[in-house]
Amino acid sequence: MQLFAENGYAAVSMRQIAAKVGVQAGALYNYTPDKQSLLFDLLKGHMDDLLSARAEGRRDDAPAKQLEAFARFHIRFHHARKEAVFISYMELRNLTPENFETIENLRRRYETDLSDILEAGQKSGDFAIDDPKIASLAIIAMLTGVNTWYRDDGRLSLDEIEQIYWRMVQNLVASGR
Amino acid sequence: MQLFAENGYAAVSMRQIAAKVGVQAGALYNYTPDKQSLLFDLLKGHMDDLLSARAEGRRDDAPAKQLEAFARFHIRFHHARKEAVFISYMELRNLTPENFETIENLRRRYETDLSDILEAGQKSGDFAIDDPKIASLAIIAMLTGVNTWYRDDGRLSLDEIEQIYWRMVQNLVASGR
DNA sequence: GTCTATATGAAGATAGAC
DNA sequence: GTCTATCTTCATATAGAC
Numbered sequence: 001m002q003l004f005a006e007n008g009y010a011a012v013s014m015r016q017i018a019a020k021v022g023v024q025a026g027a028l029y030n031y032t033p034d035k036q037s038l039l040f041d042l043l044k045g046h047m048d049d050l051l052s053a054r055a056e057g058r059r060d061d062a063p064a065k066q067l068e069a070f071a072r073f074h075i076r077f078h079h080a081r082k083e084a085v086f087i088s089y090m091e092l093r094n095l096t097p098e099n100f101e102t103i104e105n106l107r108r109r110y111e112t113d114l115s116d117i118l119e120a121g122q123k124s125g126d127f128a129i130d131d132p133k134i135a136s137l138a139i140i141a142m143l144t145g146v147n148t149w150y151r152d153d154g155r156l157s158l159d160e161i162e163q164i165y166w167r168m169v170q171n172l173v174a175s176g177r
Numbered sequence: 178m179q180l181f182a183e184n185g186y187a188a189v190s191m192r193q194i195a196a197k198v199g200v201q202a203g204a205l206y207n208y209t210p211d212k213q214s215l216l217f218d219l220l221k222g223h224m225d226d227l228l229s230a231r232a233e234g235r236r237d238d239a240p241a242k243q244l245e246a247f248a249r250f251h252i253r254f255h256h257a258r259k260e261a262v263f264i265s266y267m268e269l270r271n272l273t274p275e276n277f278e279t280i281e282n283l284r285r286r287y288e289t290d291l292s293d294i295l296e297a298g299q300k301s302g303d304f305a306i307d308d309p310k311i312a313s314l315a316i317i318a319m320l321t322g323v324n325t326w327y328r329d330d331g332r333l334s335l336d337e338i339e340q341i342y343w344r345m346v347q348n349l350v351a352s353g354r
Numbered sequence: 355g356t357c358t359a360t361a362t363g364a365a366g367a368t369a370g371a372c
Numbered sequence: 373g374t375c376t377a378t379c380t381t382c383a384t385a386t387a388g389a390c
Contacts, residue, residue, distance in 0.1 A: 015364085029368080094188075142318050142319040145318025165311075171349050
């Protein structure tokens with residue numbers, strides 16, 4: 001995961017991977033049939049982790065509460081898995097079509113989780129949004145974007161950032177008008 | 178640009194590039210000293226185009242008007258240059274440190290353009306935001322995200338998408354409260 | 355300015371000993 | 373289950389003819 005994130009899938013050799021885990025290149029083939037399967041297993045594992053972690057935090061709550069839980073969860077989880085998040089976005093094209101399909105379905109399930117919350121809030125009148133599906137993609141992109149600039153020694157703590165983003169999400173769905 | 182976007186910098190060979198433009202691999206070295214310079218020139222050209230296109234559309238207007246112009250410009254421009262946008266985000270790590278520095282400075286200049294607008298609107302009371310810098314990064318991530326899912330044959334036209342996003346941006350900065 | 359040919363190195367994957 | 377050795381292919385880059 002580290003090597004793929006730092007150098008890109010195509011640029012990482014099986015020899016480098018072997019060196020990182022302390023074996024020779026040939027030995028890797030006892031664990032994976034080929035390099036491509038290795039990538040797929042990493043991405044699949046990441047998506048499974050994401051969905052099950054999210055499922056644990058889900059409550060049957062008011063839309064605004066659910067949205068807050070989602071936003072805070074998303075920032076925390078994606079911050080803790082930078083490498084996996086990066087390669088999940090970047091290396092999709094290196095998957096075979098069927099492997100790609102699998103990952104995309106899991107991703108869609110995560111997005112639907114959010115758009116369902118937004119749709120419920122739209123119907124209840126808690127949120128004033130034009131399009132729950134588009135809004136969910138916009139919110140996810142915005143939240144995931146933290147990963148591209150956040151530094152541990154930066155101006156703001158992750159707690160502060162989480163708070164600022166949650167307020168922006170609240171505004172975005174225009175709750176409270 | 179197309180090849181890098183589709184396959185990733187490391188996975189594209191000089192032979193493939195040569196074939197795409199109709200020459201043999203050796204002939205490419207009359208145009209670029211090496212593969213790395215080729216990548217840098219593409220990214221540099223993209224950032225220069227972005228900044229000069231943006232500069233053309235800038236007006237000395239009310240903050241809300243300026244924000245609208247920025248948001249609409251961003252969606253349009255990035256939609257028209259998907260390949261360049263994708264590799265600008267993905268292939269930064271394949272640049273030498275000084276080439277990376279150059280691109281990052283140009284990117285920061287673009288981000289500052291937006292955060293200046295947000296800061297002006299914050300001071301004038303037009304916008305209610307916590308942190309102009311963070312808000313600018315959030316808005317840019319959100320708008321750029323359109324590229325990851327937009328399809329020409331999708332449910333919504335780019336005009337409609339532009340409109341929906343502009344309304345979300347308006348809400349996000351809480352103008353009109 | 356393009357070509358063919360090539361130098362040099364490294365890639366993914368496999369074979370077979372231990 | 374790991375090792376060394378190797379097959380085969382392809383990479384970037386260069387040399388020198390035309």
